[in-house]
Amino acid sequence: MNQSVTLDFQLGVGSTAQTVEVTGAAPLLNTTSATLTNVVSHDETVNLPLNGREFTQLTLLTPGAAPQEDGQQSSFTVALGAGGISPSVNGQRGEQNNFTMDGVLNNATYTNTWVIAPPPDAIQEFNVQSHITDAQFAISSGANINLVTRSGTNSFHGALWEFLRNDILDAQTFPETERLPYRQNQYGVYLGGPVAVPHLYNGRDKTWFSFYWEGFRSSQSTTTLASTLTPAMMSGDFSGVLGAQVGVDSLGRPEYANEIYDPFTSRPDPANPGQSLRDPFPDNKIPTNRLNPASLLILQKYYPAPNLNVAEGVLPNFQFSGATTTDSDIFGFRLDHQITSNDSIFLRFNRSNQNKTSPQDFPSYVHTLSNYGQQAAVGYTHIFDPTTILNFRYGYSYVNFASNDEAAGTAFTDSIDFTEAAPEHDGIQLGPQVSVSNGFSGVNQFAIPLGPQETMDYHADLSKVAGNHTLGVGGLYYHVRSYDDGWGAGMGFTQNATAQGATPGPTGFGPASLLLGTPDNYGPWVGNTGADQTVNWYGVYGQDQWQATKKLVVSAGIRWD
Numbered sequence: 157m158n159q160s161v162t163l164d165f166q167l168g169v170g171s172t173a174q175t176v177e178v179t180g181a182a183p184l185l186n187t188t189s190a191t192l193t194n195v196v197s198h199d200e201t202v203n204l205p206l207n208g209r210e211f212t213q214l215t216l217l218t219p220g221a222a223p224q225e226d227g228q229q230s231s232f233t234v235a236l237g238a239g240g241i242s243p244s245v246n247g248q249r250g251e252q253n254n255f256t257m258d259g260v261l262n263n264a265t266y267t268n269t270w271v272i273a274p275p276p277d278a279i280q281e282f283n284v285q286s287h288i289t290d291a292q293f294a295i296s297s298g299a300n301i302n303l304v305t306r307s308g309t310n311s312f313h314g315a316l317w318e319f320l321r322n323d324i325l326d327a328q329t330f331p332e333t334e335r336l337p338y339r340q341n342q343y344g345v346y347l348g349g350p351v352a353v354p355h356l357y358n359g360r361d362k363t364w365f366s367f368y369w370e371g372f373r374s375s376q377s378t379t380t381l382a383s384t385l386t387p388a389m390m391s392g393d394f395s396g397v398l399g400a401q402v403g404v405d406s407l408g409r410p411e412y413a414n415e416i417y418d419p420f421t422s423r424p425d426p427a428n429p430g431q432s433l434r435d436p437f438p439d440n441k442i443p444t445n446r447l448n449p450a451s452l453l454i455l456q457k458y459y460p461a462p463n464l465n466v467a468e469g470v471l472p473n474f475q476f477s478g479a480t481t482t483d484s485d486i487f488g489f490r491l492d493h494q495i496t497s498n499d500s501i502f503l504r505f506n507r508s509n510q511n512k513t514s515p516q517d518f519p520s521y522v523h524t525l526s527n528y529g530q531q532a533a534v535g536y537t538h539i540f541d542p543t544t545i546l547n548f549r550y551g552y553s554y555v556n557f558a559s560n561d562e563a564a565g566t567a568f569t570d571s572i573d574f575t576e577a578a579p580e581h582d583g584i585q586l587g588p589q590v591s592v593s594n595g596f597s598g599v600n601q602f603a604i605p606l607g608p609q610e611t612m613d614y615h616a617d618l619s620k621v622a623g624n625h626t627l628g629v630g631g632l633y634y635h636v637r638s639y640d641d642g643w644g645a646g647m648g649f650t651q652n653a654t655a656q657g658a659t660p661g662p663t664g665f666g667p668a669s670l671l672l673g674t675p676d677n678y679g680p681w682v683g684n685t686g687a688d689q690t691v692n693w694y695g696v697y698g699q700d701q702w703q704a705t706k707k708l709v710v711s712a713g714i715r716w717d
Contacts (some may be wrong), residue, residue, distance in 0.1 A: 174415040193283045194218040198306065202277040207235020208372070209319070209342060210273050211282060215301060218247040218284040232267050232557050232606060234510040234527045236372050237340065237486055242269050245286045245299035251370035252298030257506060258305055260571040261295070261553030261613045265604045266275050271529040271553045272506040274488055276347040277315050278368040280304040291697035292617065292628060293711030297609045305504065307492045308364030312349035336377040336477060343372030351491070363493045372510075380478055382517045382597045383471040385667050388450070392442035394423040394668050396468030402662045406433060414469075416440055425657065432657045448673025450572035454590060455670075456601050457568060458520045471595045472502040478515030478522075484510065485509050498539040506531045519598040521562040527558045528607075543621040550614050553599030560584065561600045561608075578645040578682055589646035593666030603643035610637045628713075634693035641687070645680035652676045693717065 173304050184527065185296040196214050215221055224244040229251070233239070251268030254261070262271050286301040293300050321340040328335070338556070348366035351359035388396055399413025406427035417434035425433040437443075462473035488506035495501060510527040533551045564587025569575040574588055584603050591598040617630035652673035657666025669676065697711025 161675060177467040183197050195281055196283075197281050198276075201279050201282070203289075206238070206276065208235065208239060209275055209277060209370075210240035211274065211279055211303070212237055212242065212270070212301070212559070213238065213285050214282070215241070215243050215245075215299075218243075218245065218253075218285060218286070218299070221284070221299075224250050229267050229269055232525065232527075232559055232604075233269055234482060234512045235376075235527055236486065236510070238483065240273055243299075245284070247564055248298035250298070250532040252296045254293075254295040254298065254300045255303070255497075255570035256300065257531070258502070258533055258535060259302075259547070259549045259615060259636065260531070260535075260609065262303070262531065262541060262551075262556045264529065264552070264553075264557070265609055265611070265613070265636060266640055267557065271555055272486075272488070272508055272565040274303075274305060274486065274506065275344055275346070275368060275370045277317065278306055278366065278488060280306045288428045289711050291699040291715040292630060294632065294695050294697075294717055295634075295693075297335055305488070305490055306346075306348060306366050307490055307502065308348035308366045309365075310350055310360050312347070314345065316345050320398075334402050336379065337479070340372075340376070341372040342370065342372045343369060361494070363491070363589045365492075366490045366496070367488070369485070369487040372482065375479050375484040377477050377479045378515075380476055380515060380517070381467070381472040381660075382474045382476075383595055384462055384474045384518070384597060386468060388468070388471070388670070389667050390455055390459070391414060392444060392668075392671055393440075394446050394665055395440045396538070398440045399662070405656055409436075411656055411663055413662040414440075415663045416442070416664065416665050417658070417671075419653050419658070419672065419674055422658065426521055428657075431659070434656055434658070437654075442668060442671055445586070447671050450574070451670050451673045454588070454599070455563070455567070458590075460516055462518070474518070474662050476515075476519050478519055480512065480514040482512045483510070500536045500537050502533075504531075504533045516561070520598075521599075522560070523600070524558070524560050526556075526558045531667050545619045547617045547619075548615065551612070553609075555609040556605075558606065559604045561602055563585070563587070563599060563603070574645075578643075578680055579708045581643050581682075581685075582641070586644055589644050591646065591648045592670055593650040596667055596681065602642065602646075603646060604640070604642040606640045608637075611635065626703075627699070628701075629698045630696070632693070633694040634691075634695075635690040636693065638689045638691075639686060641685055643681040643685045645682065646678070647675040648677045649674070650676040697706060 159193060169174045193219065196217065201211060201214060204214065204666050216223060221243040223241050229242055242253050244250045255263050255270040257272060264271050268597040282301065283305040288300060298610040310519055319342045323335045324340040326335060351363040353367050397414045401410050401427045402413050403411045405411055406425050410542055415436055417436050421435040422432045425431040427606065434712045456674055460474060464473045464475055466473050486508045490502060505529045512525040514523050525678050531551065531553045536548045538546045561585050566575060566580065566585045569585055569587050578586060582605060586603060588603040589599060589601040612635045617628065620627045649666050649670040651664030653669035653672065654677055655661055695715065695717040697713060699711065702710045
C-alpha cells in the first residue's frame with residue numbers, strides 16, 4: 157500500500173483478419189428494358205434518415221430528379237416533417253408523374269400527388285421509372301413512381317418506432333434568445349406473419365398478413381408580424397398619418413400624403429373635365445356618426461390593438477406567437493394467399509387522415525388544412541407455365557381534401573347584415589374576406605373542399621417469354637370522378653375611395669375607406685360554385701422486348717388510349 161510500482165509491458169504485433177460480405181436482394185420489379193429506373197430497397201428506405209418518413213423524399217436519389225413543387229401540391233398537401241414531394245424528373249413537370257402502389261394507381265387527381273404514403277417499415281421497395289419506353293405504362297408523360305408494400309412471411313416479424321424532435325434538444329442560439337416551443341413525435345408499429353387460428357387454421361406456406369399504424373404529432377410555435385389599426389384609427393382619427401404636402405388641387409387647396417377625402421362630396425372638377433373633385437375631412441378625422449357599423453364589428457372581431465412600440469403609421473405594429481399543429485394517423489392491412497402453386501391473390505386496405513392547423517395574420521382565427529384518403533386493392537396472379545404469366549389488378553381510391561379558414565359563423569354575419577349576400581354553403585358560414593391597402597393586414601374567409609374524388613382502375617397484363625422475345629399484351633380501364641368547390645366573398649378597401657378625385661395617388665388611406673364602409677372592389681363566389689367531372693379512360697397495348705444480343709435489347713410496342 158501507498159507505494160509506486162513501475163510495470164514494463166512489451167506488446168507484440170498481432171494478426172488481423174477481415175471479411176467483406178456483399179449481399180443483395182433480387183428486385184421485385186422488372187427493369188430489363190430501355191426505361192431508366194432506380195430501385196430503392198426496403199433496407200435503404202428504412203435506414204436512410206427521413207424527416208417525416210415520407211418515402212417520396214427518396215425519389216430525389218434518382219438522377220435527373222429536382223424538388224420542384226407546383227402551387228396545388230404545396231398549398232393543399234399536409235406535410236409531415238420535411239414533407240413529401242412529386243419531383244420534376246428529367247425536365248418533366250412534377251404533376252406529370254404517375255404514382256402506383258402494388259400495380260394499382262395511387263393518384264390524388266387534383267393535387268397531382270399520392271393518395272396513400274405508407275411508412276418506410278411497410279414498404280418492400282419502390283421504383284422510379286423515367287424515360288418510359290414500355291407500352292405497358294401510360295397515364296402521364298413524367299416518371300412512374302411504383303411502390304410495393306411488404307407482405308407477411310412464414311415467421312412473425314415486426315417493428316416499433318418513435319422519432320422525436322424537441323426544442324429542449326435544440327442548440328442554443330448566440331446571442332441567447334428565447335427558444336419557441338417545438339414538439340414533433342412520430343411513432344408506430346408494423347407486424348407481419350402467417351395467418352393462424354389455433355385449432356382451426358394454419359396459414360404457414362399459404363396465407364400471410366401484414367399490418368401497420370403510424371401516428372404523427374407536431375406543434376411548432378412561430379412568431380408572426382402583422383399590421384393592425386391603432387385605437388385612434390378605429391375611432392376615425394387619421395391625423396397621426398397625415399404626411400407632407402404633395403401638391404394642390406384645382407381650387408388651390410394643398411394636398412397631403414394620406415389625406416382622406418369625403419367620397420360623398422364627389423362632384424365634377426370644373427378645371428379638369430372628366431375628373432372629380434372632393435372635400436377633405438377636417439383634421440383628417442372621420443366624424444363618429446359617419447363610421448360604418450359593419451366595419452366597426454369587423455375590426456372588433458378580428459383586429460387587435462398594436463403591441464409594438466412604434467410610431468403611428470409605422471408597420472408592422474403587432475406581434476404574436478402562434479402554434480402550427482399537425483396530426484396524422486395512417487394504417488394499412490394486407491392479406492396474401494397462395495391458392496395453388498400457380499395461383500395467388502392479395503387484398504389490401506389503407507387509410508390516411510392528416511390535419512394541419514395554422515395561425516393567420518391575427519390570433520383571432522386560424523386556418524385548417526385536411527387530407528383524407530383511403531384505398532382498397534386486390535391482385536390476382538396466374539402462372540400458366542414457366543413462361544406465361546397473367547396479372548390482374550383492381551383498385552379503388554377515395555380522396556377528400558379541404559383548405560378552410562375558420563368561419564365567422566351565422567351570428568356574426570347576421571350582425572353585419574352579410575348572411576344573404578354570402579349564404580351558408582356546405583354547412584359553412586363565411587364572413588367577408590377583407591383586404592386593406594397601405595400595408596395593413598387583411599382577413600381571410602375562404603373555403604375550398606377538394607372532394608370527394610373517387611377513382612377505380614382495372615388492369616390486366618399477360619406476359620409470354622418465347623425464345624429471345626418477351627411478349628406482352630394488356631389493357632386498362634380507369635374511371636375518375638373529381639369534385640372540387642370554392643367559395644367566399646371578398647372586398648378590397650384601397651386609397652381610391654378616400655383619395656382626391658378617386659384616383660390612385662398619394663392621397664387617400666385604405667383603413668379610412670374601411671371605416672367608411674366604401675370598398676373599391678367586391679367579388680362574391682356564391683351559388684353553385686362546384687365543378688363535378690367524370691372521366692372514363694381506356695387503354696390497350698401490345699409490345700415485344702427482343703434480346704437481340706447479350707448487350708442489346710430492342711423494344712417495340714404500340715399503345716392506344
